[in-house]
Amino acid sequence: MAFEVFDKRSAPMKGTPSVTIQKRGILSINGPAHKLIDGALVVELLFDKSRRVMALRPADPSPRSYALREPSKTGQTLLSATAFMDAYNIDTTVSRRYEPFEEDGMLCINLAGPSIEVHGNRSRASKEDAGA
Template sequence: MGFEVFDKRMAPLAKAPSVTIQKRGIFSINKAAHKLIGEPASVELLFDKENKIIALRESDQPHAYAIRPQSARKDTGQVIMSATAFTQFYDIDTTISRRYKPYEQDGMLCIDLNGPSVEVVGNRSKRTTDDQPEGGDT
């Protein structure tokens, strides 16, 4: 059996706002972060290139991105938004999933890509041989 070290930074507090930018540009937004901007059904995306800050602002415009529940079976409060074209256009790194602590500013949910973040490794990730203990005997 292989042990892994628990890193408390990997487990967000349920009441603390968090946004995870997943591989391929999917944004996973927890309930606390969604509430910061009034739980909109759709948002437009803005990007400050100089400071590398993403902002989500409520919008009902045709170009707005739909926000939908992560699970149709149960209401976890977690919502997701597909922003692949946005992350590709602005060359935002999505090779690994990263969790950020967003903040509200002028009615927008802001994600500072230069701010503190934690790499998120989901339970669907494949284990590599580096994860296995050396030798077979213990």
């Protein structure tokens, strides 16, 4: 059996902004990333096709805006963006974690940039149940 090197990047460093695009188009935004948009609870979703960058821009409630779920005790907040992911053909077959950046007051995710495939506890448990 061959050894493999543990990649610490699979777990985000404490205090580092991260956004995970989960299977089926749910965005999971950690506390440091949410702070990049001042903890906004209503956003508009934008997409730059040429750069493959999606963005969340703080907004007032409107027919085009999305409400984020209140942050959990750990600071995580969620946003269902399934229709957005479908409209721009963003792959959601596996969950991927990105390091977002701030641009013009928006929380941006470079979908063409580096990302880490992530597996939650549920997928790990189902593999164990299946005898994997």
